[in-house]
Amino acid sequence: NAGVTQTPKFRVLKTGQSMTLLCAQDMNHEYMYWYRQDPGMGLRLIHYSVGEGTTAKGEVPDGYNVSRLKKQNFLLGLESAAPSQTSVYFCASSYSGQSGTEAFFGQGTRLTVV
Amino acid sequence: DAKTTQPNSMESNEEEPVHLPCNHSTISGTDYIHWYRQLPSQGPEYVIHGLTSNVNNRMASLAIAEDRKSSTLILHRATLRDAAVYYCILRDRSTAGYALNFGKGTSLLVTP
Numbered sequence: 001n002a003g004v005t006q007t008p009k010f011r012v013l014k015t016g017q018s019m020t021l022l023c024a025q026d027m028n029h030e031y032m033y034w035y036r037q038d039p040g041m042g043l044r045l046i047h048y049s050v051g052e053g054t055t056a057k058g059e060v061p062d063g064y065n066v067s068r069l070k071k072q073n074f075l076l077g078l079e080s081a082a083p084s085q086t087s088v089y090f091c092a093s094s095y096s097g098q099s100g101t102e103a104f105f106g107q108g109t110r111l112t113v114v
Numbered sequence: 115d116a117k118t119t120q121p122n123s124m125e126s127n128e129e130e131p132v133h134l135p136c137n138h139s140t141i142s143g144t145d146y147i148h149w150y151r152q153l154p155s156q157g158p159e160y161v162i163h164g165l166t167s168n169v170n171n172r173m174a175s176l177a178i179a180e181d182r183k184s185s186t187l188i189l190h191r192a193t194l195r196d197a198a199v200y201y202c203i204l205r206d207r208s209t210a211g212y213a214l215n216f217g218k219g220t221s222l223l224v225t226p
Contacts, residue, residue, distance in 0.1 A: 004157075033213050042201070042218050043158070048211035058210050090157050097212030099146040099205045100165065105157035 002026050006091050006106035013081045013113045021076040021109050023091030031094040032074040033058075033103070034066060036087040043090060049074055050097065081113045117141075118202045123221040126192045134187040134220055136202030141182050145206045148214065149176065149187045151198040158201065158216075161187065197224045 007022045023032065030051050035043040045058030047066040055066045063085060065077045074093075078085060088110050094103040119137040126132040138147065149161040162169055162176045164185075169176040175188040189196055201219040209215045 031211065033211065035216075040218075042216035043214075044216075045210060045213045048213055050211060056211060058213065092158075092214070094212075097207070099144055099207075099212070100163065101205075102148070102160045102163060103150075103214055105159065107157050108155075 004091055004093055004104050004106040006089075006109050008109060009107065010110050011112070013078075013111065015081060015083060015113060017081050018077070018079050019081065019111075020078075021089055021091075021111075023074045023076070023093075023106060025072055025074075025093040025104070027093060027095070027104065028071070029093035029095050029104075030071075031097055031103075032068065033092040033094075034064070034074065034076045035090045035092065036060065036085075037090060037108075038087050046076065046089075081111075083113045085111065086113045087111060117204045117206075117215065118217060120200075120202050120217065120220045122218065123223065125223045125225065126189075128194060128224055128226050129191050132189040132192045132196070132222065132224075134189075134200050134202075134222065135184065136186070137184045138202070138204055139183045141204055142206065145204045147176065147178060147182075147185050148203045148205055149174070150201045150203065150214070150216075151196075152201070152219070153195075153198045158214075161200070163205075192222075192224045194224050194226065197222055 049068040148163040
């Protein structure tokens with residue numbers, strides 16, 4: 001049981017390049033989330049999904065797009081990377097949105113945009 | 115607006131108990147209190163959660179005040195591996211997608 005797996009773990013991009021971060025979970029969870037964490041800060045929600053085929057914006061969605069074509073995968077795309085998107089990205093999943101449900105996190109993707 | 119209030123940092127000696135406080139005066143009746151921790155260079159990790167009664171698991175205990183406006187995470191014997199940022203979070207429907215809303219948490223330093 002791998003839990004939540006993020007790919008890649010590290011990446012360096014040049015300004016203007018594009019890339020896709022992959023999040024995969026094997027727990028049959030409905031809810032999935034993408035967060036970013038900047039130095040000394042808590043996590044901020046970028047986008048989320050409440051089920052296969054659904055996506056919605058979070059707190060800081062600008063410059064990112066997402067897709068959830070399969071229940072187990074949640075993709076985060078950067079179409080034209082900017083230095084301000086240098087951050088650590090975390091994916092999370094949860095069985096439901098009920099308040100008493102715990103969330104599981106991946107180990108993060110460290111992205112640097114130069 | 116922050117829904118929980120935690121001290122920025124705390125320090126503990128190894129093998130001593132640690133009590134991490136959290137205030138959540140605006141909590142509603144159906145909000146669970148969650149605690150997560152983040153070790154250096156890792157993703158957040160679930161610790162414990164509860165609604166009204168005190169809760170225990172292999173990692174920690176959660177003591178919830180009778181009026182539910184505050185709670186305390188208890189690590190019974192701190193180890194060096196417990197040095198992390200601890201987040202107290204209310205998971206509720208006011209946050210988009212019922213997402214966990216992370217503040218800055220409490221940075222716990224454990225000294226030998």
